[in-house]
Amino acid sequence: MLSRRFYSSLSKKTITPLTSIKHPDLKRGPYKKLETKDVDYFHRILSKNQVVTETDPYNIDFFNLYRGSSKLCLFPTSTRQVSSILQYCNEQKLAVVPQGGNTGVSGGSIAVFDEIVVNTSKLNQVRSFDAISGIAVVDAGMVLEALDQYVAPLGYTVPLDLGAKGSCQLGGNVSTNAGGLRLMRFGNLHGNVLGLEVVLPDGTILDGLSALRKDNTGYDLKQLFIGAEGTLGIVTGVSLLTPKRAQSTNVAMIALDSFEHVQQAYVSARDELSEILSAFEFWDHDSVQLVQKTMLQGQSYPLEAKKPFYALLETQGSREEHDMEKLEAYLEKGMTQGVIQDGVLAQDSTQLTGLWQWREKIPEAITRSGTAMTYDVAMDIRLFPQMVTDVKAHFEERGLLGSRYSNIIGFGHVGDGNLHIMANMEGFDQHGQEEFDEFVFNWAIEHQGSISAEHGIGIHKIDYMTRCKNPVQLALMRKIKTAFDKNGIMNPYKVIPF
Amino acid sequence: MLSRRFYSSLSKKTITPLTSIKHPDLKRGPYKKLETKDVDYFHRILSKNQVVTETDPYNIDFFNLYRGSSKLCLFPTSTRQVSSILQYCNEQKLAVVPQGGNTGVSGGSIAVFDEIVVNTSKLNQVRSFDAISGIAVVDAGMVLEALDQYVAPLGYTVPLDLGAKGSCQLGGNVSTNAGGLRLMRFGNLHGNVLGLEVVLPDGTILDGLSALRKDNTGYDLKQLFIGAEGTLGIVTGVSLLTPKRAQSTNVAMIALDSFEHVQQAYVSARDELSEILSAFEFWDHDSVQLVQKTMLQGQSYPLEAKKPFYALLETQGSREEHDMEKLEAYLEKGMTQGVIQDGVLAQDSTQLTGLWQWREKIPEAITRSGTAMTYDVAMDIRLFPQMVTDVKAHFEERGLLGSRYSNIIGFGHVGDGNLHIMANMEGFDQHGQEEFDEFVFNWAIEHQGSISAEHGIGIHKIDYMTRCKNPVQLALMRKIKTAFDKNGIMNPYKVIPF
Known part of the structure; x- marks a missing residue:
């Protein structure tokens, strides 16, 4: 079972798996358990260094927030290999979690139980770049900063900029619909992604790597995978419009x-x-x-x-x-x-x-000051100071400010209506975390805000989906999930509450 | 049966319905035929002027390109009424075609047989406008230019500009993913639409009118309706990000x-x-x-x-x-x-x-010079002159340039990779039209271009969908259509070839 623990400089070395954080009732789905013959199969279709059973580094995310129990991590080097892997997993009903740079902060790329990790790090080439249109077609495992360095001498830049740019990958950026610092200028990925190549849960390759700025021929399928957090398939290729680099x-x-x-x-x-x-x-x-x-x-x-x-x-x-x-x-x-x-x-x-x-x-100042709690909400910007004031007042009234919680601060992207609230907690206390979650998320929902401006749902916010989305929205999401992933093998327990 | 005829100043007054243009084999689907008791029902739930049986004006599109055979046109004034209409039509298996400003050029908003027209013209109010964020929430029937005039004194502008702006409606713009002249600056509607209210084919209201610039909570459902040409539901409300007006x-x-x-x-x-x-x-x-x-x-x-x-x-x-x-x-x-x-x-x-x-x-110069043929393709801009040259050469070699076809010209949006080819045809000749279609569309497909940069598929290009989309894409589109519209009542015969 996946564990969640908030990073602090103190806890970094002593982190241990916790067995029932956030979702004590969550049961493992009806997936097959990995057998030796499965590992043997993957050894037959992949090279030795692509099949990794020393999975520790891939069971903990970048910020040491989550710990999973995956027993196998695969590193495909081609779209065809991703296809073979998913085809087999779908036939065998083996659950899969796609993983890119593993820099997400909602637990989306970590196994909740024993899902097989399919990591895109070895899919990391630029397929093409057009210096007239600025359209880059790249493998999903391309690191964001590496692409920026590739296009920089040609006078272009990537249209998104994140703190994690040195590690995060384009496929992961697309799957979480990453926003970042430049969104107010260049717009979001729904506008800047021109095409995607995706391996569907049954191994079928969806080749939609259009390098056209305009294309109104039927449903815009790629849009569904942008922000789906790997629950509908694995993004293997990205066609991205890059803007001119500022002088x-x-x-x-x-x-x-x-x-x-x-x-x-x-x-x-x-x-x-x-x-x-x-x-x-x-x-x-x-x-x-x-x-x-x-x-x-x-x-x-x-x-x-x-x-x-x-x-x-x-x-x-x-x-x-x-x-x-x-x-x-x-x-x-x-x-x-x-x-x-x-x-x-x-x-x-x-x-x-x-x-x-x-x-x-x-953010780093908070993580250095104790156990960090981080929130990423979107709302009418006029509400920003009220939310911070209300959070402080709520815990002060209960005598918890200065004792259980401290350093409640607010900052963020005014241009995007995106407020970050961060705070420290004394020690690591699951109840304290849940209490803070509850107040912040409910406040956002009550004020027509979003509980996740850009970090996604993953496993962390799954319990709040039934509160922040209406039943019609949830029903459509489930219909789409079922239509795309009949056996439910792709990144289970995440995003859509069933 | 829908007819297609190319507008010219000569033909405008003499246009007559043609019975088997483009799709001689197309059969009416298994929909119920409209009965008196159906019209009575609509009279009970709507006011007198909202139920129109003099349907001629709504069976011909803005440019006199298409003529349908609808016997009933409904003008709902609220989302609730749209919901009641679709609930009834779905129960009764009455086919429906949504219609906005009726300015589309691919026949998407005209009945192919006797579908009921649901026209959004009376849903035309601004619901809210936020002068700090520039976010407008409007009814789907709001005319694009009217919204621009509304936001202008507040220092904002609409992020799209079309020749049809005085007639086209926001709901139609969204449903066709309209591009226009400002796309290279402000990006497309997938980036600028922040939320949608949609009535689903069974009458369920999908309330997704978010007025947030960032919201990563589950699948971004609104994206599916952008460019779906009314085949998945009727857009009734639009939340749109408007940029500052240039000084x-x-x-x-x-x-x-x-x-x-x-x-x-x-x-x-x-x-x-x-x-x-x-x-x-x-x-x-x-x-x-x-x-x-x-x-x-x-x-x-x-x-x-x-x-x-x-x-x-x-x-x-x-x-x-x-x-x-x-x-x-x-x-x-x-x-x-x-x-x-x-x-x-x-x-x-x-x-x-x-x-x-x-x-x-x-464009008007072409329509004044005879029967006009208009194409809207997207491709690598380096191919623009080659395409025009090849089209001319192809028909010149066959001795048709100057006789059957004339005035083959090329122009368009370099910044979007969007080329318009237009030409005149002698008289109105169905075979001549198809021959030109065939050469232009195949040329675009063979050169990794799009047969529709911004005009959509409608009924005009439906036969080319199986050539310009791969079987995986078509299968997913059909899955989505089936998941959303079990009875297939929404804008049948359009966009997705079944």
């Missing part, structure tokens, strides 16, 4: 004395920076204190004014002097109008990185 | 002496105009001559150089002087390098409209 990048950090001013600053950034605005991130003052205490000791904060909120604006454009002129005018106007209380503009790439780190180091 | 728009027209130079001009426009580039259209010299002869007699062409190709570039940005500086530098560089042979830059909005008309009037 000029600028960053400003601003201080604001209310969340209303954060909103105003965001709205006028969309007006005045418009086509060059590439990120608008915010965080609260508690986040600054935490980063300063745990990560950037001795470094002074770039802004003197101590304010409740800060924001980072990034512009990406094609002409440095135009972009700077717009950004300076924006800052000047905001300060004159009293919306922006203080601001600083990076003068070189070192300063640019220096400003970004105050935003980027927040 | 500055500029247009240049350039002359180029080869298609290689068109490509080079496009690539460097993406480099140098980058984030402000909003359109890059091209057309050939034959298009100019045709427009000059039929539409803009007496007007001199803005460019003196007579060249095989022309292109129109549009920029949309937030600062006029910056945009002009970039555009002027781009033109100067292109001319210095010998890529651009001649160019002109609009100095005011009258000139801007004047330049655009040489591109926008091409």
Whole structure:
């Protein structure tokens, strides 16, 4: 049975499998148990180094959050091999969990019981890149950053940017519908993925690797696999539209004395920076204190004014002097109008990185401060401060703030309506985790928000699907799952509650 | 039986139903025939003016291309009414064709036999608009231009722009996955539609009107309805992300002496105009001559150089002087390098409209010159001139150019890889139409292109689905259709060949 444990620097070395975290009642499905003859079969169709029975590294995810009990991990090197594997598993009713870079944070790529891991790491080639259209066709196991490095000298960039870019793979990005920092500028994967090659649960290869920007011929099947978290098949190839790489990048950090001013600053950034605005991130003052205490000791904060909120604006454009002129005018106007209380503009790439780190180091600051709890909700941005305030008040009223929970902070992507709430918990306490989940997820659902803006459902949020989706939506999802995966072998127990 | 006839100014008034165009073998499905008691039922649940038996206007599409034989057209005013209608039709096995602005050009919104038309024109309200996020939630029958006019004073614009914008409806745009002129800038509807409300074939209301920019909670069901051409249900509500309205728009027209130079001009426009580039259209010299002869007699062409190709570039940005500086530098560089042979830059909005008309009037010029044939293919842009040359050569070799066919021209959206080929046919000749279809569609399929970039399949291209889609894709489409529409009542005979 899969276990869930929150990473902290303390727990990293002592992590042990827990047997009944989150889903004590969950029963193993009616799948066949792996036998020696199955392993023998895979040895016959694959090379020695593609059949791995030392599965420990593939039973724990990147952040040490989950631990599975898979006994076999397969590393296909071709779509044809993926097909042979799934055909056999489907015939034998062996359950399968697809795994890419294993950087997901909802447990989607870890076996819940003893599913066979099919890892795409050895499917990692660029199949083609068209320097006129910017369309890249790549294997699913291509690492996001590796693709970015491949297209960079040709003047292109990948349309998504994640903290995990050095490890996450395109197939996994597609399967979780990864968002990231550039979504407000380049849009989501439903718009940027032009085609997919997918091996269906029975081993059939769905060849839909179109490299066309427009194609209205029947149902757009690829869309179903984007965000399906590997429950409908294994993505083996991705056709992706890449945008031109910006020739000029600028960053400003601003201080604001209310969340209303954060909103105003965001709205006028969309007006005045418009086509060059590439990120608008915010965080609260508690986040600054935490980063300063745990990560950037001795470094002074770039802004003197101590304010409740800060924001980072990034512009990406094609002409440095135009972009700077717009950004300076924006800052000047905001300060004159009293919306922006203080601001600083990076003068070189070192300063640019220096400003970004105050935003980027927040998650790590939490994980270094104890057992970390991380939430990724989407909602009307006007609700952001209310949600953080309500969470704090709820646990303070119960006398749990400062004792069981601490460091409740809010930050995130204003441009996408995506709030991250993080907090620390004293020790590792399953009940404490569930109590926090319950309050945060219910708050989001009650306020017409989403319990998962970009991290997906996996196993972590499966219990909340019946609350955040209506019965009609759930019924259609089940119909689709059944139509695509009759035997239910693909990534069972995840995403869709049966 | 649905008839198809190509519009020309001559045929407009004399159009008569033809009984066996394109699909002489097509048989009416096992649907119930409309009875008086059915009409009585609809009279009971709807007001008098919502039940129309004078169906002529709804049996012919906007361009007089198709003629159906529907005996009943219903105009629901609420989602609840759409639900009651479909529940009844599903129980009674009455076939239904959804209809919006009826501006489609593939026959998707016209009854093939006697299907009941459910027209969304009376569902035309803005449900909400959020001036901070730019998210509009509207009824499916909202006219595209009306929504643009609604959001304009609030600083926003719709992310798609079509010739039919004054008549087409959001629900129809979604159902055909409409592309249009702004796609290269704002992306497609799979990225911009945030949520949908759909009435499923059995009358169940799928409430998925999310107004969140990010939401990764289970399968993204709305994606299936985008481009399904009404075969899976009737879209009744749309949540759409609208971008900020540009504060500055500029247009240049350039002359180029080869298609290689068109490509080079496009690539460097993406480099140098980058984030402000909003359109890059091209057309050939034959298009100019045709427009000059039929539409803009007496007007001199803005460019003196007579060249095989022309292109129109549009920029949309937030600062006029910056945009002009970039555009002027781009033109100067292109001319210095010998890529651009001649160019002109609009100095005011009258000139801007004047330049655009040489591109926008091409389709009308063809329809005024005889029976028009129009194609909408997508492919690698390097193939554009080859396709036009091959089409001309094919019919010239057979002695048909100048006799049966004339005015074969090529133009389209370079930025989207979307080529329009249009031609005139002498009189209206079904065989001539099919012969042209056959050559153009097969050419596109053989060159890994799409037979429909944005116009959809409808009834016109249904015979080509088995050639342009592989059996795996077709099988999945059929599975989805069956899972959603057990009785097959929704827009039968269209999109998916059974």
